[in-house]
Amino acid sequence: DDWLLKEDGSLHEESFGSLHDRAHAGRLGNVLTLNGAPHETIPVRAGERIRLRLCNSCNSRILELKLEDVAAHVIARDGQPVEPKPLEDGRLSLAPAQRIDLAVDMTGKPGSRSAIAEVSQGRVVAGIFAYHPSETRKRREELLRLPANQLSEPAADPARKVDLIMTGGAMGGMERALFKGRELPIRELARQHGMVWAFNGVAGMGEKPLFSVRKGESVEMRMVNDTRWPHAIHMHGHHFRQSDAAGGSSAAPWLDTILIARDETATVRFVADNPGKWMIHCHMLEHQAAGMGTWFEVTG
Numbered sequence: 001d002d003w004l005l006k007e008d009g010s011l012h013e014e015s016f017g018s019l020h021d022r023a024h025a026g027r028l029g030n031v032l033t034l035n036g037a038p039h040e041t042i043p044v045r046a047g048e049r050i051r052l053r054l055c056n057s058c059n060s061r062i063l064e065l066k067l068e069d070v071a072a073h074v075i076a077r078d079g080q081p082v083e084p085k086p087l088e089d090g091r092l093s094l095a096p097a098q099r100i101d102l103a104v105d106m107t108g109k110p111g112s113r114s115a116i117a118e119v120s121q122g123r124v125v126a127g128i129f130a131y132h133p134s135e136t137r138k139r140r141e142e143l144l145r146l147p148a149n150q151l152s153e154p155a156a157d158p159a160r161k162v163d164l165i166m167t168g169g170a171m172g173g174m175e176r177a178l179f180k181g182r183e184l185p186i187r188e189l190a191r192q193h194g195m196v197w198a199f200n201g202v203a204g205m206g207e208k209p210l211f212s213v214r215k216g217e218s219v220e221m222r223m224v225n226d227t228r229w230p231h232a233i234h235m236h237g238h239h240f241r242q243s244d245a246a247g248g249s250s251a252a253p254w255l256d257t258i259l260i261a262r263d264e265t266a267t268v269r270f271v272a273d274n275p276g277k278w279m280i281h282c283h284m285l286e287h288q289a290a291g292m293g294t295w296f297e298v299t300g
């Protein structure tokens with residue numbers, strides 16, 4: 001997690017709800033914690049293979065992590081197993097709400113230490129692998145491959161197509177949006193309601209769903225980031241595959257959160273097989289609070 005603290009260690013409460021944070025990259029902190037602690041220490045033994053699940057629970061920070069002096073494979077993303085793939089140079093990028101499971105081989109010597117560092121701006125040590133001074137362990141090979149979950153494969157060309165167009169934010173040029181059924185100019189949206197973003201021209205949760213589908217229907221959603229900021233779009237109740245990913249749809253992992261860079265588009269497909277009312281929102285929480293949230297309905 002990413003905390004904005006004052007010098008005495010207390011939370012910087014005055015900046016909660018800051019319109020500047022809402023319209024820019026969200027609330028960014030100055031102290032990074034792992035499992036709630038700065039410099040969390042993870043006891044390990046030389047030679048063993050551990051499973052490490054990383055979850056970015058920061059409000060808004062996109063983490064650039066580097067696992068130093070270990071060998072690791074990515075074995076799952078957003079809770080869904082993937083074909084094990086070596087982590088290049090120990091580095092990985094994790095947007096808010098994204099999870100990644102790693103099989104980490106503790107290749108250091110007994111008694112040594114190695115860091116999990118955040119390297120987006122310089123190097124901040126987030127956590128430490130501390131090797132037992134003498135004990136060693138044999139590597140458990142079976143930890144590498146996870147059994148796949150049974151997810152329904154979406155149709156190759158779903159009849160149901162939905163657009164999710166993101167607008168607003170600083171330098172975005174959004175002039176107006178619908179808020180609680182009324183069309184308001186950006187000045188009023190921002191100053192009186194703290195709203196600075198919109199999905200499809202609507203700021204905040206509408207009374208009606210973005211779309212409604214019958215259970216089992218395949219959906220193709222084109223997520224268009226027409227803003228100057230990256231967004232971590234998170235869908236509840238379902239996992240999707242990106243269909244315009246490099247290497248094609250079948251190679252794309254199942255995800256429920258996708259980071260979409262400024263001026264980029266990602267098209268995803270999924271089977272709406274989970275009845276209920278589900279949110280889609282930017283998981284940069286200040287963006288969500290400032291308009292980037294909507295919902296869809298799957299009828300039984």
Ligand SMILES: [Cu+2]
Nearest residue numbers: 231282284287
């Ligand atoms: Cu966002």
